[in-house]
Amino acid sequence: MATHRLTELPADVLELIEEAVGPVLGAETVVAGYNSEIAVRLHLGSGGSVFVKGLRQDHPRVWTQQREADVNHATCGLAPALRRHIRRGGWDLLVFEDLGGRHADYAPGSPDIALVLGAMRSLASAVAPPDVDLKTMPQRMSTYVTDPGDVRFFEGRALLHTDWKPDNVLVIDGRARLVDWAWASSGAPWIDPALWAIWLIVSGHSAGEAESLAALHPDWNSTPAHHIDAFARAQERLWESVARVDGPHEWTRQVHAAAVAWVGYRSA
Template identity: 75%
Template sequence: MHRLAELPADVLKMLEDVVGPVLDVEMVSAGYNSEIAARLYLGNGGSVFVKGLQQDHPRVWTQQREADINPFTRGLAPTLCWQLRRGGWDLLAFEDLGGRHADYSPGSPDLELVLQAMWSLAAATPPPNVELKTMPQRMSSYVTDSADLRFFEGRTLLHTDWKPDNVLIVNGQARLVDWAWASSGAAWIDPALWVIWLIASGHSAAEAESVAALHPSWDLTPAHHIDAFARAQQRLWESIARADQPDEWTNQVHAATRTWVERRM
């Protein structure tokens, strides 16, 4: 299969040492958190999903984060099969869930499935002995008043990266992939982050908030806490857009944060 050549030869050799013959490979857009993201079709008739970074990559720590968090996300995340550090690479192999990316457009039946997954995650607490950043730590550069950071405190395990590509619809259930940015914080933060992606996917800000309000933590949260978070997210995405050559989705999300802040004001 000529598509095998799309994997670096040294990586393919390491993988075959672990899983046996690889018959075909389907490369997936690696995105921000992976240099390699691929579905491997194996000689035994099965398949696995592999993602990886070189060991000198500045974000290689996200690999260990995903490995550490995986035992605590059973039923929501694909199961980690193994981790391989060899030849300058850090590779993770997960069960291949298949499925399709979630549809966040208005009226999509996937929205209820995503909410169900979010409710399940909200019942979890950050696992002991796994180093996670807190949301106050992550937002500290994006608030104008450091007193606002206390609004984001909490003991809930958060996914935080609700890009539709990170939510797979599998057998009538939403499953969450790419836990590199898992954090701890207030339970309402995941639905708040989802609001931004819903707006970017075609919802008005009011519609997006009405969906997020179905999360049990939303109406229990003082409005000024969410206001402060919306402003911090706008500043974060402004910094992302300034730092890089923004692609289409970055521009869409940046615009969505502005729309949300205008709504909150």
Template identity: 55%
Template sequence: MNSEIATTLDTRSGRIFVKGMNTDHPRVWTQAREATINPYVAPLAPRLLWRINDGTWDLLGFEHLDGRPADYHPHSDDLPLVAEAIITLSGVRAPVDPELKHIEQRLADYIDNPDDADLLRGETLLHTDWHPDNVLIVDHAARVVDWAWPTHGAAWIDAACWVVWLISAGHSPADAEQWAAYRRP
């Protein structure tokens, strides 16, 4: 989790999920990034209700999602729901934001030939961290949380990032790649 505090508040107007960091935390800037991209990732992500920065804490208050982490095991009913979320996200254009990194910057240490970076470039808004805890199943739909590291890149990258988690959950590499290539029926 990308926060020092993560809790649910029960308020008169309903439940709110709050995450935050002390303003002297070296990664407090991720709070602003997550707030900035929130309108672009609706309705996949919980709606940002408010942001408070009092000089000591930077807090984000989100719509509370009553769901459970996605199950990535073979034959799980969650797999098509997650695949649908990835397909939907692949159509979201990244906002123009100088603070938003490009995937070729994030992966620069893994690129031997600079020309290979062209394969990663794109203007799609990427999540890149498809850990099952970052995908909640709510009302028969996959909702994506923890947007601290949104990135510009090619539309296929989130599906490729999901492959690693599918293999970790027991899929063969070939089966995981089939799910990554999933298309709507």
């Protein structure tokens, strides 16, 4: 569920950050994203800038901060480099390099699609760090499968981003980079392109077009069709649940409709 976003940087947070990185000359709130109370680009007195995201230490999803920190080194350079992890004064803050760039465009014909595929191919070689407590995709999907035995289809040791909303993909210097690893998980490597396919449908592709693009991932065509069928059905049920609970947000209804369209395409 979305987290309330502060519109101004609290004075106590600014003090903690300045102790870590030096004087701050200016701050810009970043409006994209739903999982942080603080998301801000800071311009530093030493030159350059950093991106800071954070939650209060008593927030029920504060564990996502540690997850992002733990997987940062294993992301094949796709994530922005983590500079500092600050846990003081009631706040949990991650200080990243500021990538800049722009959000990816998933619309049909966009040149960004090839860049996203390139990022996925790079990520396909990443393995979930064995010393990091990541949820597995069987765990995450267990509530939504129609047959409990289907969760075994999602098993794997690949490091997965899983949140392919266009806001989480930045295009910089002809390359796609991935931000917001809060929902990083381990599982079968074809799952990331499957999740991307749903967002491609939201962005204007037909279900067939979206799946054709997902199939360009190196692990897609070696995956049994009934594994992907089971995952598509689970995603339909997941997004139906999210859309029902999170009704005021139009985007959740759009993603649910895309998941329904994907299941319909595969059933046909």
